[in-house]
Amino acid sequence: MLEGLAGLAARTGHMRVRTGPKDPALRRARICYDHLAGDLGVQMLDSLRERHLVRQKKQDIELTTEGERFLAKHLQISPEMLTHPRRPVCKACLDWSERRHHLAGTLGAAMMQRFAELKWAARDPTPGSRVVNFTRTGEKQFAALFGNGKD
Numbered sequence: 001m002l003e004g005l006a007g008l009a010a011r012t013g014h015m016r017v018r019t020g021p022k023d024p025a026l027r028r029a030r031i032c033y034d035h036l037a038g039d040l041g042v043q044m045l046d047s048l049r050e051r052h053l054v055r056q057k058k059q060d061i062e063l064t065t066e067g068e069r070f071l072a073k074h075l076q077i078s079p080e081m082l083t084h085p086r087r088p089v090c091k092a093c094l095d096w097s098e099r100r101h102h103l104a105g106t107l108g109a110a111m112m113q114r115f116a117e118l119k120w121a122a123r124d125p126t127p128g129s130r131v132v133n134f135t136r137t138g139e140k141q142f143a144a145l146f147g148n149g150k151d
Contacts, residue, residue, distance in 0.1 A: 035108030
């Protein structure tokens with residue numbers, strides 16, 4: 001019955017097309033615990049997968065040797081920095097605005113931390129805000145690494 005109502009709502013134009021936050025800044029880039037989420041977080045994971053820097057099978061994501069080289073070259077992140085006794089290196093995290101995965105785990109956290117260290121991005125200083133703002137330089141660097149699929 002619920003599926004029938006959903007189908008009827010879709011045919012009559014009463015389905016909500018966009019999920020998640022209405023705020024464009026929150027939809028674009030936000031913090032999810034300690035890693036990047038939103039449009040840019042999903043884009044980053046998509047780029048890593050397309051370039052075979054990570055492999056994903058359902059919820060399991062694995063960093064490849066090519067991925068390790070990429071991270072060392074472009075973000076100065078070494079495999080040793082990613083080891084944690086109770087946390088996986090890579091983990092798929094469902095993005096509530098995109099309804100697709102972004103990258104969690106120690107790698108997702110290390111990448112977000114590195115973006116902040118490089119002054120590419122920073123959390124919005126407003127108390128309680130989860131928005132992540134990228135600088136112009138940060139946007140360019142992020143696009144160069146994850147926007148077009150090239151090194």
